[in-house]
Amino acid sequence: MRRYRLIEHTADTGLVAYGKSLAEAYANAAYGMFSIIADLRRVSEVESRTIEVNERDKESLLFAWLNHLIYLFDVESLLFKRCDVTLFDGKSLVATCYGEKCDPSRHHIRIGIKSATYHMLTVDPEKNLVKVIFDV
Amino acid sequence: MAKWNGPLEKVDEYRWRIPQSYKQGMRVPGLIYASRQMLENILDEQAPEQVANVAFLPGIVHYSLAMPDIHWGYGFPIGGVAAVRIKDGVVSPGGVGFDINCGVRLLRTNLQYEEVKPKISALVDALYQGVPSGVGSEGKIRLKRQEIDDVLVRGSRWAVEHGFGRPDDLVTTEEKGEMPGANPEKVSGRAKERGAPQLGTLGSGNHFLEVAVVDNIYEPETAKVMGIDQKGQVMLLIHCGSRGLGHQVAGDYIKVMLDAMDEYRIDVPDRQLACCPVNSPQGKDYIAAMRCAANFAWANRQCITHWVREAFCRVLGKCEEEAGLELIYDVAHNIAKIEEHDVDGKKETLCVHRKGATRAFPAGHPDVPAKYAKVGQPVLIPGDMGRVSYVLVGTDLAMKETFGSTCHGAGRVKSRAAAKKLARGRDILKDLESRGIVVRTGNMSGLAEEASQAYKDVTEVVGVTHSTGISRIVAKTRPIGVIKG
Numbered sequence: 337m338r339r340y341r342l343i344e345h346t347a348d349t350g351l352v353a354y355g356k357s358l359a360e361a362y363a364n365a366a367y368g369m370f371s372i373i374a375d376l377r378r379v380s381e382v383e384s385r386t387i388e389v390n391e392r393d394k395e396s397l398l399f400a401w402l403n404h405l406i407y408l409f410d411v412e413s414l415l416f417k418r419c420d421v422t423l424f425d426g427k428s429l430v431a432t433c434y435g436e437k438c439d440p441s442r443h444h445i446r447i448g449i450k451s452a453t454y455h456m457l458t459v460d461p462e463k464n465l466v467k468v469i470f471d472v
Numbered sequence: 473m474a475k476w477n478g479p480l481e482k483v484d485e486y487r488w489r490i491p492q493s494y495k496q497g498m499r500v501p502g503l504i505y506a507s508r509q510m511l512e513n514i515l516d517e518q519a520p521e522q523v524a525n526v527a528f529l530p531g532i533v534h535y536s537l538a539m540p541d542i543h544w545g546y547g548f549p550i551g552g553v554a555a556v557r558i559k560d561g562v563v564s565p566g567g568v569g570f571d572i573n574c575g576v577r578l579l580r581t582n583l584q585y586e587e588v589k590p591k592i593s594a595l596v597d598a599l600y601q602g603v604p605s606g607v608g609s610e611g612k613i614r615l616k617r618q619e620i621d622d623v624l625v626r627g628s629r630w631a632v633e634h635g636f637g638r639p640d641d642l643v644t645t646e647e648k649g650e651m652p653g654a655n656p657e658k659v660s661g662r663a664k665e666r667g668a669p670q671l672g673t674l675g676s677g678n679h680f681l682e683v684a685v686v687d688n689i690y691e692p693e694t695a696k697v698m699g700i701d702q703k704g705q706v707m708l709l710i711h712c713g714s715r716g717l718g719h720q721v722a723g724d725y726i727k728v729m730l731d732a733m734d735e736y737r738i739d740v741p742d743r744q745l746a747c748c749p750v751n752s753p754q755g756k757d758y759i760a761a762m763r764c765a766a767n768f769a770w771a772n773r774q775c776i777t778h779w780v781r782e783a784f785c786r787v788l789g790k791c792e793e794e795a796g797l798e799l800i801y802d803v804a805h806n807i808a809k810i811e812e813h814d815v816d817g818k819k820e821t822l823c824v825h826r827k828g829a830t831r832a833f834p835a836g837h838p839d840v841p842a843k844y845a846k847v848g849q850p851v852l853i854p855g856d857m858g859r860v861s862y863v864l865v866g867t868d869l870a871m872k873e874t875f876g877s878t879c880h881g882a883g884r885v886k887s888r889a890a891a892k893k894l895a896r897g898r899d900i901l902k903d904l905e906s907r908g909i910v911v912r913t914g915n916m917s918g919l920a921e922e923a924s925q926a927y928k929d930v931t932e933v934v935g936v937t938h939s940t941g942i943s944r945i946v947a948k949t950r951p952i953g954v955i956k957g
Contacts, residue, residue: 342889344887344888344889344890345887346519346544346546346885346887348546348888348916349887349888349889366946373607384633391727392730392731394745396727396730399726399727400727403723407716407929409608410608410666410670410719411665411669411716413608420505420720424519428599434764440606440608442912443609445914445915446678446917446918446919447607447676447915447917447918448607448675448676450570450571450677451570451719451723452545452723453547453568453570453744454547454730454742454743454744454746455546455547455742455743455744456546457743458532462513469546471570471571471719472677472888
């Protein structure tokens with residue numbers, strides 16, 4: 337099953353992520369986001385972080401989840417290639433994320449992401465699909 | 473993306489109005505500055521819809537404005553200007569953007585192209601080494617926990633007091649690089665954590681350092697006041713913002729405002745337009761935090777300026793005095809400002825959001841430095857990587873029509889993916905080098921995304937601002953060396 341596809345947007349970049357469940361779509365959105373930043377094939381699973389996010393609704397949860405990962409990339413240079421969502425109820429999410437600290441000599445960095453945005457942000461619980469545009 | 477099919481009324485050759493009746497909830501009409509030719513690109517995407525959405529903001533006056541570099545953004549269009557009354561209006565973090573105080577500064581030199589040309593490769597190398605750039609780049613400055621708060625309050629002044637630059641630099645920086653009313657307590661720990669190691673870094677995306685030469689001078693008297701003396705004169709252009717600190721502040725406060733909007737019974741068509749009354753606790757907190765991020769960005773450009781001067785003098789074998797390297801001006805193009813403007817014949821205090829738009833105050837305005845009192849505030853409009861950039865000045869008409877605002881750059885017309893399909897980074901590099909432009913970048917695919925073809929022609933963009941009179945063209949520069957983040 338395809339995990340995500342990129343959306344073209346004039347100034348920015350976005351993606352639609354899919355899953356067998358909404359939780360998986362959120363995990364795949366994270367995977368897609370880090371794939372925009374770097375070539376994940378060269379990233380190993382040597383570090384992990386457990387992340388908990390609580391928000392008012394499923395849209396804010398997606399925004400906060402992705403921005404939390406961007407924050408971790410910014411302060412710890414962590415590139416995550418796998419996120420296991422262990423708890424998900426549409427307002428809260430707990431995930432353990434696996435990846436590696438970015439090493440510019442080995443990891444091909446494509447582009448930085450400033451933030452996930454609310455623009456066109458969509459969470460579709462029927463289709464287990466999420467859509468997000470990033471400010472790059 | 474679908475073409476925009478909303479109503480557009482021609483006001484004159486360069487002004488196009490979206491009537492207030494287009495959508496129920498618009499409080500003012502929209503107004504787009506563009507030539508007919510540019511309009512075709514603009515209507516190809518949903519930027520005009522965003523102009524209409526911004527018109528929903530409570531307290532907005534006159535028009536929801538779009539400068540000629542308008543393109544499809546998130547929430548606000550890029551190139552958007554929205555002025556709201558502070559007494560009953562709102563402030564929207566989305567109207568400033570994630571990169572708070574992304575901006576541009578221009579330095580002049582006493583050197584001519586002929587003197588720099590033989591050393592341009594060495595100069596670009598030295599600049600690339602001297603100024604950290606790229607995704608995840610960390611600076612050479614190690615801030616202590618308490619020091620970050622000083623940077624957030626004192627901005628450029630902090631940098632100058634720590635040996636990064638000259639006291640004169642503050643005079644020719646918008647807000648003197650130190651916006652009052654910045655309160656670091658309103659900035660989250662995460663924002664500070666992101667910002668602290670990034671002070672003095674260029675970042676990535678469309679941020680760059682450029683060695684340029686004066687290509688043409690259109691108003692010699694005005695140019696002279698700025699120290700732009702003749703064709704071939706070497707200039708340095710710096711374009712960057714507030715890095716992770718600003719991105720985090722924006723994200724933090726969009727959440728704060730979304731959570732509080734119900735309380736104020738505000739309804740906007742796009743969550744990215746989340747906003748709260750300027751005078752509410754949430755509005756005041758955002759403004760205090762945004763000012764911190766703006767000061768961080770000014771300190772950032774100030775530190776970079778210092779290393780640019782060092783590299784330039786070392787490679788050219790000149791002392792700073794000989795080289796010149798005075799700061800012509802520094803402008804913010806993602807910011808919200810509290811300003812006084814005439815609204816229907818009365819003075820009104822407004823919160824002016826400029827999202828990809830530049831302040832363009834006229835001669836005689838009290839916020840314009842004494843040096844430029846007779847000519848107006850310099851406005852710096854970078855083009856794309858391979859093309860020209862412009863120096864303009866603000867005008868009285870900008871005060872009347874656009875709350876003292878003009879465009880900020882070329883404006884994208886093609887997505888990053890589409891740009892990459894047009895050309896590969898390596899081909900672009902070759903093309904630029906064949907035109908005498910030396911490029912250094914750590915990111916070849918990023919280079920392709922910033923290809924000239926992905927942007928509107930900046931000459932057309934500034935042409936519209938000049939023809940309409942919302943700013944005047946003073947000089948044009950062309951690049952000879954580029955460092956891409």
